[in-house]
Amino acid sequence: MRKRQEEETRKRTEESQRQTVLQETLDHLEQNDISFFDLLVYAFGSKTTTKHWKQRNLFSKPGAVNTVLNLWISKEVSKRGRRDVKAWAVDTVQQILEREAEAASQTGFLRTANRPINADFVLGLDFKQLGETTQLACPKMFQLMSAVATTQRQQGECKGVTLEHKNFIVTSVIVNLLGQRSQNNNYMQHVLGLYLYATGATRQQISVLNHLGLSVSYTTLAGRGGKGFTLADSVDGEEDQIGINATAGQQQRMGTLEKLSISMRERARQVAREEDTGKVYDNINMNWKVQEQVIGRTSSQENGTCATLIPLFGVTPEALKTSRLNESLDKAGLLLEKDLELTKSERDLLETCLVHAVLRIAVRYGGPELQVFSKEVEDETLVTAHKIPVHKTPVYPLPTMNINEASTSGNAEVVDAILKELRIDTSKPEFAEKLRPIAGDQLSIARLRSVAASRAGNEGGASAMDWALNTPGLFHYKMAASHGILQNHLGEANHDLNNPGSLSAHNTVLKRKPIVLSSLPPFRTCRDLIFTSLYARVLHCLVLVSGKPSLKQFSEDITWEELKAYARQVIKQFTDSRKVDKLRESREFGRGKGDMVFENAILFLRDALHLREFSDAIKSGDSGRVCIILKLFAHSYRGNGRTKYAQEMLHLIHNLTHIWPPDVKDVVLKNWLVNPTGKANSWVEIDLLQEHLNFWIKTFYQAHGSGASWEWLATISPCVEVLRQLATHVNVTLGSAQGNRHAEADLTEDLDELLGHLDHNNVYREQPGRIFGEGDRPAPDAIAAGRHALTWGANAPLKQFNSSFRKLQCRRRIQPLVGGHAVSRPATSPDIRTSLQNLTWTVKAELMSCLQRIALRTLRAPIVCIPFRLEIS
Structure with missing residues (x-):
């Protein structure tokens, strides 16, 4: 107890002596007409003192600088003095923030200039990582904004989720300010603008959010014009890359969506060059309504075609050889009744x-x-x-085509347009040597088969379309x-x-x-x-x-x-x-x-x-x-x-x-x-995938009023898949936890x-x-009735099918008039023996059909077998 009292007495004595020395120092300065300002400038503004001396006498003591600055803005100082200190503090902070903003702009993590507008651009913004990147680039700015957004009480009481949300708001504000500092720092605004468009936001909604600094303008997204340049020429096989055949004005007019469309089309062409792919297409019906109709501008329904490129899974080069399929087709037997029936297993x-x-x-x-x-x-x-093993199927939508596929010729035009869009050179001999699956609805596949059948024996090479592997749409x-x-x-x-x-x-x-x-x-x-x-x-x-x-x-x-x-x-x-x-x-x-x-x-x-x-x-x-x-x-x-x-x-x-x-x-x-x-039990039919893409084009992405055109549909359709992925990504990251599918209906009642x-x-x-x-x-037994209708009678569908197939085989063996050699035979002209043998099948089929009809009318019973042979010598 006594020692503690002695220690306290000693400290008071030392403090009193220190105060006396300090006061004497101030009096000495005053007597010599030296202000305290002169002393500070002398000590810290000249080279009479070393950095070590400055560090030891002021900065080495924790909180020393803060104590001095706080004293200078306390009430013990005049208003003018406090104002000068605060003005200095604001100027200093301003300089710090300017340096951070400039450094952040130089790093380019928000810059869009010289960055290719492609799928990586659209999907590459990680909103969670954006906060960490912004805090590293602008630490003082982040600290100041956080102080504005969060009180001391909230800092201690709020849950982690709430504080994370506040940090994201701070990040959003900083990114918006950086975007106002330089138009190049508008990466987030570009992505959010695309998100708004992907979710069906109107032009007015996008404009409002643009004025709030949260999105780019609608004009930046869609462009001012030049759409004819970017898309109309592509069907003719001309280059449509940015900067090729384009003036500076045209490049400036191109919007983000137009650039993204060009990038996605080029990506599809790259996939078509480097991988084995299949195609699926389906018609799309557009109802374009005009509220105030005048001559030349009326409501209309127009029919076009949408197509999608899909890389093939689990294929080998040997499996896609056209020659093997042609050889197999030439040797194939007829379709028998037993082929239509289920085996015991x-x-x-x-x-x-x-x-x-x-x-x-x-x-x-x-x-x-x-x-x-x-x-x-x-x-x-x-x-x-x-x-099928579980895997994720990449999807590459192609530009919408103003081609009505409701006819046989229309389907042939669609296939030609798809090949031209993908820059596939059909004039090369190796093109027809490789099978290319094409999927569609029943009518499309039937018409493609009709095109191939009509060209058999007349056209060879690529135009014979024997390379088309017709795939049904389930x-x-x-x-x-x-x-x-x-x-x-x-x-x-x-x-x-x-x-x-x-x-x-x-x-x-x-x-x-x-x-x-x-x-x-x-x-x-x-x-x-x-x-x-x-x-x-x-x-x-x-x-x-x-x-x-x-x-x-x-x-x-x-x-x-x-x-x-x-x-x-x-x-x-x-x-x-x-x-x-x-x-x-x-x-x-x-x-x-x-x-x-x-x-x-x-x-x-x-x-x-x-x-x-x-x-x-x-x-x-x-x-x-x-x-x-x-x-x-x-x-x-x-x-x-x-x-x-x-x-x-x-x-x-x-x-x-x-x-x-x-x-x-x-x-x-x-x-x-x-x-x-890419998940289990998530498979869909290939034609249903195309129907889904058509739905998004018609519901969300088509233009309305005077902006509705096939050119715009051709622009936006290649972007559909990546825009849907962006919408899902943003909804999962920033949206409420609604899931990505609706709840199943409760069927209990x-x-x-x-x-x-x-x-x-x-x-x-x-x-x-x-x-x-x-x-x-009573309902018919559809399976039994169908089995009977399929096989009974002289003109039974199964018999007609086999007869048509034999005729097709014969036609494919004929030397085509143009385009190369016969599909199912070596490239040699058929001799008279081959021609007569081919004719035998046709005559036999027709004669059999005629005799069957006569037998049914006279004998009331079908002829089981008629011996028939045409001798050739």
Whole structure:
């Protein structure tokens, strides 16, 4: 205690002595007419003192400078003195910020000048990394802005997320200020402007945000003009790079979107040069409305074509040799009835797939008790050898073409325009030596095949189009199958009592808008009705085969093995068309027999399960499962009256079984589905991908009013994919957590209503004697009817198909008039023997058809075989 007192006394004494010395020093300065200012300037402004002395006497003491400056702005100093100190502080901070801003501009992390406008430019801005980069480039500026945005209390109380948000706001302000300092520092404004355009913002909205410094102007995005230069010339194969054939004025007028369009087109050309690629195209219908119409400016609907380039996956150079396909086609046999039927192994595979389709439906829609089996369903899902490995499919949209593909010549023009756009030289001999897959809807593929057939024997080389590997668009096949089911099972309106299993009755139970076959709603509405009805029927049939009174009791304490057994029983009991045949035959021999309601219910469950399995196989990317259902569609299309799709299925099955070599078949099966996300169970049909791109072009990116033109569509369409990626990127980084897909509709109440309706009306309980009301008719067995229509009669479609194929083979062996040698034979002129042999096939086919017609009219029976031979000596 005593020592502490002595220590305190000693310190007070020393402090008193120090104060005395300091006061004497000040008095001495005053006596000698030396101001304290002179002393400071002498000590720190001259070379009389060393840096070490300055450091030791002032700057080495922590907080010494802050203490002095704080004293100079305290109330003990005059107002003028405080004002001078603060003015000095502001000037000093201003200089520091100017130096930081200049340094940040020199680093170029926000600079757009001399930076290529391409996909990397659009997607390369990392908003999270931008804050760190800005803080490193402008640390004092960031500190000052943070002090404005955050109080001391908030610094201690706010959560980390809130402080991160404040830091991002500070970053945004600094970036905006740097953009105002130099127009070159507008990288973020460019990206946000493109984001606004990608999400459908109007010109006025973009202009408002431009005035707030958050975006570039609409003119900077879209340009002032010069669009004719950038795009119209490209179809003729001229260079359209920035700076080539362009004046300085034209370059200045080009907007960011125009530059991006040119870059994306050049990227597509590079991919076409360096990789094996396929193409898909589809028509796009543009409705251009004019509110105040005058002569030469009226509302119109115009038809064009959109196309997309897609790199092929899993192909080898050997698989894409045209000569191998031509040789295989020349040796190919005819399409036989057995080729259209499922083999024993395929039937077993189909049954397994349908059982798993029932299991998927039960687990997904059967309530929480059955959802516990989700892992078992996923683990036991059948996988064929043709399942596509998961990978992300790159997509390169091409400029929209003002070509109507509604005709055969239009399709040929589209293909020529695509090749010209990609700068592919078709005059080179090696062009026709390589297969190039082309995908589209049924009509497009049929017309391309027609073009190739008409040119066979007349034109050779590239113009013969034997290099085109026609790939079907499975989405349009799915639509045709859905329309066939709806056509057969919709039923008559207001016939709910005597046809309670019809889709019309179920549509009424679900209180949805009426559906009329002559004016169908969108495809999704029709498909949803079919699937919702299917889900209820599957759950109802599971309850029936289990003998339980309700779905709730069915789900209680059920095991996985029991659920699989019930699913197999449902397939066996309620999808067997032979049972339908027996019931309908019994009705023909006596009244009170058969059951129209039960018969239709069995056929619907079978056909809808086929459609569900087809959709699931596509989503999982399993081409093997897809092919099995397509064989069934070959018959059902014919039975439903979809004759064009039925004919297309004959070509596809013939290609798969007789024409395409195994590796060529593998090319098609691996590339008729695409995966834009690179995730499992995210596969879509290649033609559906094109439909999605068409949707974005029509909904978000088309110009309106006087700005609407094919030139602008050609400009914006190559940018669609990268703009959608930008929108997703910005939404995920800065937007709210909404996800990138909508929530699945809750069908609980819908299924409860349908389950009650099915049970009350005994739809899946056989009750002999039930018939439909007047005007309603039993649904045809589309598969059986299609099989019969396909093969019966002298002019059966299968026979006509084979006859046309033989004629095509003969024509391909003829030396073409122009363009090279015969497609299926060496480059030598055919002799008379070859020509007569080719003629033999044609004469034989025509004679056989004639004799068959005579036999049917006279003998009432077809001729099985007619010996025919043309001797050549």
